[in-house]
Amino acid sequence: MGSTSDQHGNGGVGRRTLIKRSAALGIVSVPAVSLLSACASGDSGSDDKVKKGTKSKNNPLAVNESAALSVVIFDGGFGTKYATDANAQYKKAFPKAKVNFHATQKIQSELQPKFNGGTPPDLIDNSGAEQMDMGVLVGKKQLADLTPLLDAPSVDDPSKKVRDTLRPGIVEMGQFDGDPVWIMYYAYTVYGVWYSQTALDKLDSQYPEDWDAMLALCAKAKKKGIAGWTYAGKYPYYLPFSLYPFIAKIGGREVLDKIDNLEPNAWKDPAVKAAFEAYYELYKKGYILKGTPGIDHIQSQTEWAKGKALFIPNGSWVENESAKVIPKDFNLAVGAPSSLDSSDKMPFGTIWASGGEPFIVPAKAANVEGGMEQLRIMLSEASSKNFTSQVKSLSAFNGGTDGIELTPGLKSGVAALEKAGDNVVNPRLQDWYVKLQKEQIGVAGLGEMMAGRLTPAEAIKKIQGYADAAAKDQSVKHYKHQ
Amino acid sequence: MQHGKYRFIVGFLVAPLALYAIFVIWPFIQSIYYSFTDWTGLSPDFKMVGFDNYTRLLHDDIFWKSLQHSVIFVVLLPLVTLSLALFFAFMLNVGGRRRKGAAVAGVRGSGFYKIAYFFPQVLSVTIVALLFRFIYNPSGGLLNSALDAIGLGSFQPQWLGDPTWALWAVMAVLVWSTVGFFVVLFSAGMASIPKDFYEAALLDGASRITTFFKITLPLLWDTIQSGWVYMGILALGAEAFSAVNIMTVGPGGPDYSTTVLPLYVYQSAFRDANAAYATTIGVALLIVTLLFAAIVMRLGRRDRLEY
Numbered sequence: 204m205g206s207t208s209d210q211h212g213n214g215g216v217g218r219r220t221l222i223k224r225s226a227a228l229g230i231v232s233v234p235a236v237s238l239l240s241a242c243a244s245g246d247s248g249s250d251d252k253v254k255k256g257t258k259s260k261n262n263p264l265a266v267n268e269s270a271a272l273s274v275v276i277f278d279g280g281f282g283t284k285y286a287t288d289a290n291a292q293y294k295k296a297f298p299k300a301k302v303n304f305h306a307t308q309k310i311q312s313e314l315q316p317k318f319n320g321g322t323p324p325d326l327i328d329n330s331g332a333e334q335m336d337m338g339v340l341v342g343k344k345q346l347a348d349l350t351p352l353l354d355a356p357s358v359d360d361p362s363k364k365v366r367d368t369l370r371p372g373i374v375e376m377g378q379f380d381g382d383p384v385w386i387m388y389y390a391y392t393v394y395g396v397w398y399s400q401t402a403l404d405k406l407d408s409q410y411p412e413d414w415d416a417m418l419a420l421c422a423k424a425k426k427k428g429i430a431g432w433t434y435a436g437k438y439p440y441y442l443p444f445s446l447y448p449f450i451a452k453i454g455g456r457e458v459l460d461k462i463d464n465l466e467p468n469a470w471k472d473p474a475v476k477a478a479f480e481a482y483y484e485l486y487k488k489g490y491i492l493k494g495t496p497g498i499d500h501i502q503s504q505t506e507w508a509k510g511k512a513l514f515i516p517n518g519s520w521v522e523n524e525s526a527k528v529i530p531k532d533f534n535l536a537v538g539a540p541s542s543l544d545s546s547d548k549m550p551f552g553t554i555w556a557s558g559g560e561p562f563i564v565p566a567k568a569a570n571v572e573g574g575m576e577q578l579r580i581m582l583s584e585a586s587s588k589n590f591t592s593q594v595k596s597l598s599a600f601n602g603g604t605d606g607i608e609l610t611p612g613l614k615s616g617v618a619a620l621e622k623a624g625d626n627v628v629n630p631r632l633q634d635w636y637v638k639l640q641k642e643q644i645g646v647a648g649l650g651e652m653m654a655g656r657l658t659p660a661e662a663i664k665k666i667q668g669y670a671d672a673a674a675k676d677q678s679v680k681h682y683k684h685q
Numbered sequence: 686m687q688h689g690k691y692r693f694i695v696g697f698l699v700a701p702l703a704l705y706a707i708f709v710i711w712p713f714i715q716s717i718y719y720s721f722t723d724w725t726g727l728s729p730d731f732k733m734v735g736f737d738n739y740t741r742l743l744h745d746d747i748f749w750k751s752l753q754h755s756v757i758f759v760v761l762l763p764l765v766t767l768s769l770a771l772f773f774a775f776m777l778n779v780g781g782r783r784r785k786g787a788a789v790a791g792v793r794g795s796g797f798y799k800i801a802y803f804f805p806q807v808l809s810v811t812i813v814a815l816l817f818r819f820i821y822n823p824s825g826g827l828l829n830s831a832l833d834a835i836g837l838g839s840f841q842p843q844w845l846g847d848p849t850w851a852l853w854a855v856m857a858v859l860v861w862s863t864v865g866f867f868v869v870l871f872s873a874g875m876a877s878i879p880k881d882f883y884e885a886a887l888l889d890g891a892s893r894i895t896t897f898f899k900i901t902l903p904l905l906w907d908t909i910q911s912g913w914v915y916m917g918i919l920a921l922g923a924e925a926f927s928a929v930n931i932m933t934v935g936p937g938g939p940d941y942s943t944t945v946l947p948l949y950v951y952q953s954a955f956r957d958a959n960a961a962y963a964t965t966i967g968v969a970l971l972i973v974t975l976l977f978a979a980i981v982m983r984l985g986r987r988d989r990l991e992y
Contacts, residue, residue, distance in 0.1 A: 311955050318727050335727060339958035343728035436846055437934040494824030496939070497846030502822065638957050646938040654846065654939070678723065678741075678959055 253570050263355040264572045264579065266297065272573040273303040273324035277310055277331045280524040281390065281560065281594040286328070288589055289581045293573075296580070300573070311335050318345055323565035325574035328389070330560050337386060337561065337634060341379045342680040347564040348383040352575040358583035365582055370601045372629055376558045379682055387578050388558020389590075391597040393519045393537055393616040394444035395554050400534035400611075402429075402510055412551050413542040414481055421490040424513055431490030433512035435500035439653060440645030442482070443630070445516035448555040449540035450478045451628045455548035460684045463631045465674035470667040477543055479652065479659035486655050496654035508533065518559070522595045522612035535612035537619050553626040554619055558599055561634075635682045636673055643669035713971070719964040726960030738965040747941055747949065748966060752973070754852060755946040758859075758925050759977055763916035766860050767909060770867030773802060775897055777868065778875045779883065799872065802865035810924050813862045814931035821845050821854055821932070845933055848942035855928050855943055863919060867912050874908040875901060910985040917977050921970065922947060946970045 253270035256262060272293060276286040283306040290302045305324070307313055311333040317323045318340075329335050340346050353366035353374060366374055370391050377386035403410065406424060411417040421431030435441040451459045454474020461469035485491055492512040495503060501524075507515045508528040515521075522535055529535060539554040562581075564574035580586060587600035592607045597616065604617065620627070632640040644666050652662035673679060720738055724731035742748050777795040792798075805813060820827040821844040829841050844854045878901065886896050902909075919925065926947035930936045937944035937952070946966060954963035 315726055315955065319729055321729060333955070336956070336958035339725050339727050343725055343730065345728050439934075492824070494822070494829075494841075494843065494846075497821065497823035497843040497934075499818075506824070638952075642935060642937070646935040647940045650934065650938065651848075651940050654843070656848070656940075678962065 251569060253573075255572060260361065261296070262576075264351060264576050266300075266572045266576045267570065268297045269299040270570045270573055271301040271303060272326070272570055272577060273305070274326045274574075274577060275305045275307065275310070275314065275324045275328065277328045277560070278306040278308050279331045280520040281590075281596065285586075285590040285593050286581075289577060289586050292580045292586065293577050296576075297573075309333050318565065318567075321567050323568055325564065325568040325570045326577050327563050327565065328560055329386075329563050334561075334637070336637060337563075338379065338636075338680045338682065340563070341385050345566055346385040347566045347568065347571050347574070348385065349377065349387055349564065349575060349578075350382070350384055352387070352578055353384060355575075355579055358579060359585075365579060368582065368601060369599050370558075370597075372556075372627065373558050373599045375685075376629065376631075376634075377561075378685075380685075385563065387562045387582075387599070388560060389562050389578075389581060389599055390520075390559035390594075391556065391599055392559035393554065393556045393597070393619055394517070395448070395619065396445045396514050396538040396540065397507075397517045397521055397612070398514050398536055398538060399508075399510070400536045401532055402513055410536070410538045411541050413544065417541045418484065418488070418490075420513070421485065421488070425490060429510065430492035430512040432485055432514045433492035433495045433498075433503045433507050434516055434653070435498070435503045436494075436496040436650065436654070437499040438641075438645065439496075439650030440633070440641045441500060441516050442645070442649045442653065443516075443633075443640070444518055444555065445540050446478060446482060446649070447630045448553055448628050449481070449543070450474050451630075452540055452547050452549045452551075452553040453477050453543050456628050459628055459630045462670070463635065464683045465636075465670055465681065467671065467674075468667065470663050470670060474548075475663060476659060479662060481543060483652060483659045486653055491653065496650065504528065514538075519596055519612065519616050520559070520594075522610060526595075533611075535610075536615040537612065539619060539623065549626055552619070552622040552624075553628060554623045555630065556620055556623070556627045557629040559596075631682070631684070636679065639669055639673045643673075716964045716967055716971075719961055720968050722961045724961040724964075725958045726954055726963075727958050731961065734961075738962050741962065742965055742969065747944060748969070750941045751944045751946045751949040751966075752969065754944060755921060755925070755970075755973060757852070758856065758920040758945060759917050759973070762856060762859060762920040762925075763913050765856075766864050766916055767867060767912055769860065770864050770871055770912070771902075771905075771909070773798070773864070773868045774871035774875060775901060778872055779893075779896065779901065799868065802868045804865065805862040806865045806869075808862070810859075810862060810927045811931060813858060814928045817854075817858045818845070818932050846939060848939050851933055851939060851943045855925075855932055858932070859919070859924060859928055863916065863924075867916075870908060870912060871905060874905045878904045906985075910981070913981055913985070914978070917974075917981065921974055921977065926951065946973070 253267045255265045256267040256270075258265040262268070274286065274290060276283050286306075287304060290304050294300065294302055303324075308331055310327070310329055310331055314323060314327065314335065318335075323345075329337065337346075353364065355365055357363045357365050357368045359368070373388055373391070374384055376388055377384040379385060398410065403420075406420065406427070408420050408423065411420050417431075424431055447459060450472075451474075454472055454477075458469070458472045458474045461472070462475075492503075492506060498506070503515060504517070504521060504525045505528045506512060508525055508530065519537070522529070539552050542551050562578055564571055564578070568574055581590075582598075582600050584600060584603050587598040587603035588607055590596070590598045591604060591613070595610045595613050597604070597613070604613075609617065632644070648657070648662045648666040648669070651657040651665075652659060657665065674681065721733055721735060722731040723734045723737070777791040777798055779791070808816075823829055823841065823843045823846060826844075828844065832838070832840055842850050845851050882900050882904075883896065886900055891899070925945050929943050929945055929948050930951070933939075933943040935944075937948055947970065950963045950966045950970065953966060954960045
């Protein structure tokens with residue numbers, strides 16, 4: 204007699220059936236759907252802003268001296284010490300204020316619910332893999348206009364406005380369509396082709412100024428068992444760091460502007476094709492380090508630091524990020540893209556440099572003035588120097604490198620900027636259209652091409668398709684170069 | 686004595702049902718509601734957009750790719766994992782040579798194998814995925830070095846870097862990390878099958894294969910079915926998501942070859958700041974899950990043996 208069976212009909216629900224049914228309902232509850240509404244749209248953003256303080260010479264932004272300040276910093280390649288040092292400065296200026304400091308790598312997962320609920324912190328370093336989409340934040344009016352900060356007197360020289368102490372392009376980068384400035388990029392990153400001068404010396408070579416020299420050098424290295432290039436194969440959106448300025452160099456900066464503006468056929472420009480073909484040749488001739496398409500940025504940087512490859516497209520954070528694996532006598536340097544040929548529109552030295560580490564002050568923050576004041580302190584010469592000497596990167600503050608000993612990479616970055624002069628390009632795809640840049644152009648386009656699975660022509664066609672789709676996508680806010 | 690039976694049952698069920706309604710049913714209703722809005726997830730204001738998100742879904746290649754991969758996962762993963770686990774469990778418990786005094790026994794060293802199989806289960810999927818990222822590393826990773834060592838130096842796939850391999854590489858990791866659990870589960874199930882069944886079969890001269898299909902499998906059917914459901918959850922949900930998110934290029938790549946539905950939900954909500962669209966994909970995932978549950982329940986129905 205099977206008492207646990209549901210076969211005999213006493214009308215009730217047998218134990219097994221019950222268990223089975225509840226199992227069925229159980230799995231239904233598992234998928235991610237319910238996860239999403241866990242952070243579902245909160246109530247209205249309650250407007251509990253702190254009162255403004257009194258404006259004075261030392262307090263031009265009228266910060267409430269006793270209001271708490273909450274700061275969230277991305278804990279990435281730069282660490283967080285530079286930020287806690289700045290917090291200490293704030294504390295000194297406003298002894299009655301309580302400073303809440305929080306460091307995280309999960310910017311979006313931690314802060315998205317707070318934005319949604321209307322209780323964001325006062326200052327955020329919106330950086331890293333979990334960067335919140337700035338276009339959406341601006342479009343949904345979640346950010347405070349930083350114009351008061353830029354018009355405030357600088358800490359070092361009260362006769363100068365903060366905006367006059369910044370590197371060229373920093374203010375414009377923080378704007379999206381029009382006057383308000385939404386983002387303060389604190390770091391200043393030099394992108395390009397990074398290499399070891401020592402390794403080139405060993406090959407009796409100089410950094411190749413044109414593409415023929417590049418190919419010749421790669422051939423020479425290959426004979427010695429060294430690959431020419433490697434890159435973050437799992438995140439091929441590192442390739443543009445040297446590829447985009449290469450395109451601008453060949454065809455002029457308008458080509459990049461058209462690409463950023465998502466204009467039809469922007470990718471079909473001959474300059475794009477020429478640049479893609481040049482890079483593809485690296486693959487075809489076997490100058491790319493074996494296994495590159497399957498390794499991540501740390502692995503590729505390590506192989507490169509070990510001398511297995513000469514060149515890697517990267518940004519100036521690489522010096523700090525790879526500090527542990529870069530040998531002492533490495534003599535790190537950055538090169539601008541080599542010329543393709545003499546008909547290039549821009550001179551050798553054209554480089555991509557732009558703001559990094561985007562800091563934002565949420566519009567709904569309780570202490571908006573405090574957040575801006577903290578930024579003002581960070582943009583002083585002393586804080587900027589502190590940042591540069593700690594993390595081997597330039598800051599948005601123009602200058603601030605005198606009197607500190609520059610590391611080789613940083614020195615080379617400063618030299619590259621001097622050489623570039625006005626020929627600094629600043630492609631915006633990576634901050635305007637994150638998905639397009641990373642997943643579609645990067646992984647599905649460039650990554651596939653450099654792994655040899657797409658020809659340049661196919662890659663261009665595919666990327667143009669994605670760009671057209673992004674241009675048509677109404678759920679994405681579109682931007683144009685002014 | 687049926688009087689008041691239902692009132693009695695309901696009395697006990699009120700609290701759990703209320704909890705279930707609040708924490709399971711209500712979020713579902715909310716999700717479905719949000720799928721008709723243009724909510725970004727970064728701001729509390731949004732408006733209704735009707736079926737826009739669904740129209741978009743139907744024309745979204747990435748969604749269809751994710752769906753296809755999730756379906757492959759939910760069909761193949763349970764099949765492969767459970768078959769392997771059944772085989773292993775059978776060998777460990779019943780498949781050994783006949784020794785004196787015992788009609789059925791496992792292969793030599795089965796105690797050790799049991800531990801070896803179960804071991805990955807104590808590691809979280811995050812650690813397993815990180816570990817395999819190094820194993821799959823095309824230059825100097827364990828796998829390619831091993832291929833090299835056995836003279837297959839010319840066959841050196843990029844594994845996670847190649848669209849033809851990546852999905853299978855991820856699936857292999859999930860199989861490796863979950864099969865041990867089912868070996869133990871099925872071992873327990875087999876241990877509860879009365880020994881005299883096997884002895885009777887032996888007396889009749891049944892081979893191992895016959896024993897397996899005529900005795901072990903039918904008597905284990907309930908356990909296998911639970912295993913199937915459980916494995917389906919892993920394949921559609923968190924486990925597949927973590928493995929893909931940690932191991933693959935992009936993640937989800939190369940060229941969308943490994944993207945799965947939960948990953949796409951996550952990316953839409955937390956990278957593209959399009960939470961409404963994410964809930965729409967979530968609703969699609971819900972439908973897939975319901976279909977899976979329905980099919981498993983339907984196929985699993987068969988006569989039950991009582992012992």
